Amino acid sequence: MLGGAPDLEVVGEAADGSEVERLVGQHAPDVVLMDIRMPTVDGLAATETLRARPQPPEVIVLTTFNTDAHVLRALREGAAGFILKDTPPEDIVEAVRKVAAGEPVLSPAVTHQLIAQVSSGVGRDARGTRAREQLAALGDREREVAVAVGQGKSNAEIATELHLSVPTVKTHVSRILTKLHLNNRVQIALLAHDAGTS
Known part of the structure; x- marks a missing residue:
C-alpha cells in the first residue's frame, strides 16, 4: 500500500514492537506507522520508547477504536495521531504525508469520543x-x-x-x-x- 506512493519510501518493517527501536535507529524514518497490538512489546510501549529518543520520528497509531482504549495514552506520549485499521488505503497514505509535514491526523469527532471514553478512568x-x-x-x-x-x-x-x-x-x-x-x-x-x- 505505502510502496505504491511515489513520494513515500518504506525503509523498514517490524513484526514486533521489540524491533522498532533498533529499526528506527538503523533507518531514521520520518514517520512510524505503529500498530497498537503486537506480540512481546505492544505499540503503546514502543511509541513511548520512540518519543523519548532525541529527534524522534513522528508516530501514527493504528487502532480499532472500539477496543483500543490505550490509544489516548499513545497520544499523550507524543504520537501525532491515530487512524482506524479500516481506513481506506489512500487515506492512510495521505495521513503519513500529513504527519510528515507536521500536521496531526485526528478526526475531531472521533477524538472527542475517545477522550470521553478514557478520561473517566483512574487519575x-x-x-x-x-x-x-x-x-x-x-x-x-x-x-x-x-x-x-x-x-x-x-x-x-x-x-x-x-x-x-x-x-x-x-x-x-x-x-x-x-x-x-x-x-x-x-x-x-x-x-x-x-x-x-x-
Missing part, C-alpha cells in the same frame, strides 16, 4: 489539576488558543474566532508547545480537555 482528578496549573502558566491569548485547539479547531478557524492572523495563531501554538514542553497540538488538545475547557 482523572490529578490530571485535571495538573492540566489547569499548566494552562495557568500561559498568557491570556495563549490560553484562548489552547482551548480552541482542544475544541478541535483549525488554525484558520481559531484566527477567525479570535480575530488574529493565521501566522499569529501558529506562533501562539509554537509558544504553547515550548512553554508546556509538549510535542504537538494533539497534546495541547488533551491538556485542554483534562483541564475541563473543551
Whole structure:
C-alpha cells in the first residue's frame, strides 16, 4: 500500500514492537506507522520508547477504536495521531504525508469520543489539576488558543474566532508547545480537555 506512493519510501518493517527501536535507529524514518497490538512489546510501549529518543520520528497509531482504549495514552506520549485499521488505503497514505509535514491526523469527532471514553478512568482528578496549573502558566491569548485547539479547531478557524492572523495563531501554538514542553497540538488538545475547557 505505502510502496505504491511515489513520494513515500518504506525503509523498514517490524513484526514486533521489540524491533522498532533498533529499526528506527538503523533507518531514521520520518514517520512510524505503529500498530497498537503486537506480540512481546505492544505499540503503546514502543511509541513511548520512540518519543523519548532525541529527534524522534513522528508516530501514527493504528487502532480499532472500539477496543483500543490505550490509544489516548499513545497520544499523550507524543504520537501525532491515530487512524482506524479500516481506513481506506489512500487515506492512510495521505495521513503519513500529513504527519510528515507536521500536521496531526485526528478526526475531531472521533477524538472527542475517545477522550470521553478514557478520561473517566483512574487519575482523572490529578490530571485535571495538573492540566489547569499548566494552562495557568500561559498568557491570556495563549490560553484562548489552547482551548480552541482542544475544541478541535483549525488554525484558520481559531484566527477567525479570535480575530488574529493565521501566522499569529501558529506562533501562539509554537509558544504553547515550548512553554508546556509538549510535542504537538494533539497534546495541547488533551491538556485542554483534562483541564475541563473543551
